[in-house]
Amino acid sequence: MGTVHARSLDPLPMHGPELGVHADDIDAPEIDHEPKQEVLENKDVVVQRVHIDGLGRTKEDLLTYEIAEVFRAKNLIDVMRRSHEARQKLLRLGIFRKVEVVIDTSRGEDALPNGLDVTFEVTELRRMTGSYNTMVGNNEGSMVLGLKLPNVFGRAEKLTFQFSYGTKETSYGLSLFKPQPGHFERNISVNVYKVTGQFPWSSLRETDRGVSAEVSFPVWKTSQTLKWEGVWRELGCLARTASFAVREESGHSLKSSLSHAMVIDTRNSSILPRRGGLLKIHQELAGYTGGDASFLKEDFEIQLNKTLFWDSVLSTSLWGGLLLPIGEKPTSIADRFYLGGPTSIRGFSMYSMGPQSEGDYLGGEAYWAGGLHLYTPLPFRPGRGGFGDLFRTHFFLNAGNLCNLNYGEGPHAHLKKLAECIRWSYGLGIVLRLGNIARLELNYCIPMGVQSGDRICDGVQFGAGIRFL
Numbered sequence: 001m002g003t004v005h006a007r008s009l010d011p012l013p014m015h016g017p018e019l020g021v022h023a024d025d026i027d028a029p030e031i032d033h034e035p036k037q038e039v040l041e042n043k044d045v046v047v048q049r050v051h052i053d054g055l056g057r058t059k060e061d062l063l064t065y066e067i068a069e070v071f072r073a074k075n076l077i078d079v080m081r082r083s084h085e086a087r088q089k090l091l092r093l094g095i096f097r098k099v100e101v102v103i104d105t106s107r108g109e110d111a112l113p114n115g116l117d118v119t120f121e122v123t124e125l126r127r128m129t130g131s132y133n134t135m136v137g138n139n140e141g142s143m144v145l146g147l148k149l150p151n152v153f154g155r156a157e158k159l160t161f162q163f164s165y166g167t168k169e170t171s172y173g174l175s176l177f178k179p180q181p182g183h184f185e186r187n188i189s190v191n192v193y194k195v196t197g198q199f200p201w202s203s204l205r206e207t208d209r210g211v212s213a214e215v216s217f218p219v220w221k222t223s224q225t226l227k228w229e230g231v232w233r234e235l236g237c238l239a240r241t242a243s244f245a246v247r248e249e250s251g252h253s254l255k256s257s258l259s260h261a262m263v264i265d266t267r268n269s270s271i272l273p274r275r276g277g278l279l280k281i282h283q284e285l286a287g288y289t290g291g292d293a294s295f296l297k298e299d300f301e302i303q304l305n306k307t308l309f310w311d312s313v314l315s316t317s318l319w320g321g322l323l324l325p326i327g328e329k330p331t332s333i334a335d336r337f338y339l340g341g342p343t344s345i346r347g348f349s350m351y352s353m354g355p356q357s358e359g360d361y362l363g364g365e366a367y368w369a370g371g372l373h374l375y376t377p378l379p380f381r382p383g384r385g386g387f388g389d390l391f392r393t394h395f396f397l398n399a400g401n402l403c404n405l406n407y408g409e410g411p412h413a414h415l416k417k418l419a420e421c422i423r424w425s426y427g428l429g430i431v432l433r434l435g436n437i438a439r440l441e442l443n444y445c446i447p448m449g450v451q452s453g454d455r456i457c458d459g460v461q462f463g464a465g466i467r468f469l
Contacts, residue, residue: 047071047079048106048115054122058095059154065182066090070118079103083118090120092184094158095151098123125150141464142166155181171195186217201351203242203360206334207234225261228289230254233334243358249333255293257286267305271466272375272392272433274313278303286335287326294326295335313392315373317469319344319400323365336363339402340423340454342463344369346398347425347447352455354402368418369400371469375431392431394443398469399424423449438466 050067052060066089073079083101090099099122106115131146142164149159158177164170173193180186196207210231217224233253237246260283267276280301287294299321306314325331338361341350354364374395382388401422406413429443441463447456 044074045076045079045114045116046112047073047118048110048112049117051117051119052122053119054124056124057127057154058122058124058151062093062155062181063090066093067120068182076103076116079116079118083120087120089184090122093151093156093179095125095156096122097125142169156184169195169197185223186215188213188215198238199351200238201338201349201361202333202363203238203246204333205236205238207236208232209234221264223263223265225263227259227261228257229259230256230289230291233332235332235334243360245357245362246333246360253293253332253334254291255286255335256289256291257284257293258289259284267303269436271436271439272431273303273305273315274307275305277305292329293332293335294329295331296324296326297335298322299337310376312374312376315371315375317371317373318368319370319469320368321366325365331365333362336365337367337402338363339367339369339400342441342443342457342461343465343467344398344469345400345423345425346396346427346443346461346463347445347457348423348450349455349457353423353451353453355404356453364402365404366418367400367402369398369469371399372397378430390433392433393428394431394441395428396443397424397426399449400469421449421451423447423451423454438464439468440464441468 047070050070052063052067055063067086070079070082070086073082080103083103087099087101090096099120102119102121104117104119106112106117127149129148129150131144131148133144133146134141143166145163147161151157152159156179160175160177161172162175163172171194173191173195175189175191175193177189178187191212192210193212194207194209196205198205208231210229212227212229212231214225214227231254233255235250235253237250262279262281264279265276267273267278278301282297282299284295284297286297299319301317301319303315303317308314321337323331323336338351338354339345340348340353345353351363352361354367355362375392376395377384378388378391378393383391399422401418401420403417405417425445425447427443427445429441432440434440443461443463444459445457445461447458450456
């Protein structure tokens with residue numbers, strides 16, 4: 001009997017609205033015109049055996065969950081589809097460098113006339129791998145050295161050590177990641193870290209030493225994360241000219257907090273989406289598990305994207321947050337919100353709006369920010385179908401406000417205060433997408449609604465980051 005070889009397709013993205021694999025998406029194999037081969041095409045088949053070749057330190061019971069659906073296939077096309085989906089699950093575990101699929105007719109004494117054997121040929125990653133990368137954050141860059149031990153205990157666990165030296169911070173951390181067998185979206189991670197950051201807009205230097213543990217799991221169409229974090233924070237002045245308000249907050253503090261995050265993301269891309277939406281809600285409660293910081297912090301992010309005519313995209317976004325102190329102790333400068341800069345309210349300097357003292361920005365306990373954007377192709381479409389498609393023309397309108405609240409006044413007074421003295425800006429520019437990792441913006445900005453003490457960037461402004469308003 002002939003042999004059918006099905007080489008699976010390249011990995012599909014692990015997020016987004018189009019995760020399904022359909023029969024039309026799979027290349028049909030070349031089939032010899034034999035009577036017995038036509039039986040496999042047109043009649044039911046039975047998957048009798050599934051083999052996994054190439055295993056070393058990986059435990060077989062982990063992979064049983066990932067390949068179980070292959071046994072439920074009823075015809076050849078269904079076998080190919082389910083085998084391809086199982087391959088994606090194996091690759092997603094992050095323990096194999098390569099996974100290939102071979103589908104063959106069953107052989108042996110117990111072989112059925114319509115029986116099939118499916119073999120996954122895997123190549124495991126090395127026990128230890130090193131990496132050197134450069135990363136782009138919100139208006140900053142860093143060099144990252146990493147050491148990874150994938151599949152350290154044989155069930156897709158990952159131990160990672162990372163050292164980062166950046167333009168604004170130096171950090172290192174050790175983390176252990178453990179997924180639940182058969183449900184990779186359900187996982188636990190534990191982290192130990194030290195992070196040092198410099199914040200020149202506040203003349204502040206902060207060093208955090210902490211430990212955290214978090215659990216992630218899906219619920220319906222959402223991704224949920226529960227986290228506990230204990231961190232020893234050391235605040236100091238970045239310059240001798242630091243204001244008295246910053247000096248007053250300098251010193252050591254201990255924060256122990258519980259937080260929850262919920263995310264619904266249907267965008268086709270997180271960097272420059274063309275369609276879909278995002279809803280992100282985050283809550284943090286500090287003080288009830290120890291420490292000297294006590295507060296309730298709520299913030300959210302909403303984004304909607306719609307493709308229009310002439311390959312243009314209309315995008316709207318809204319951010320907001322509220323920080324409520326618990327007890328008589330005021331909130332810390334390290335916990336407040338900051339606003340302004342090329343990644344949020346364009347036309348203003350980085351985090352340089354709202355409450356300030358002697359030129360140092362102290363952050364606010366409440367904020368909101370909204371954006372309306374129109375992305376279009378470059379005029380005359382140079383480089384269409386290639387490098388030119390990474391660029392987009394950008395027209396934007398941003399608005400927002402950041403302030404402190406008097407909590408004895410009630411919610412109506414809070415809304416009134418957030419609606420007063422709104423900062424806003426508009427302009428246009430060029431956006432460059434760097435894969436699905438980050439993006440660069442070069443904009444001409446016209447800031448409006450400038451308040452006393454705000455620092456503006458009237459004219460050309462450059463921004464780099466992963467999260468933009």
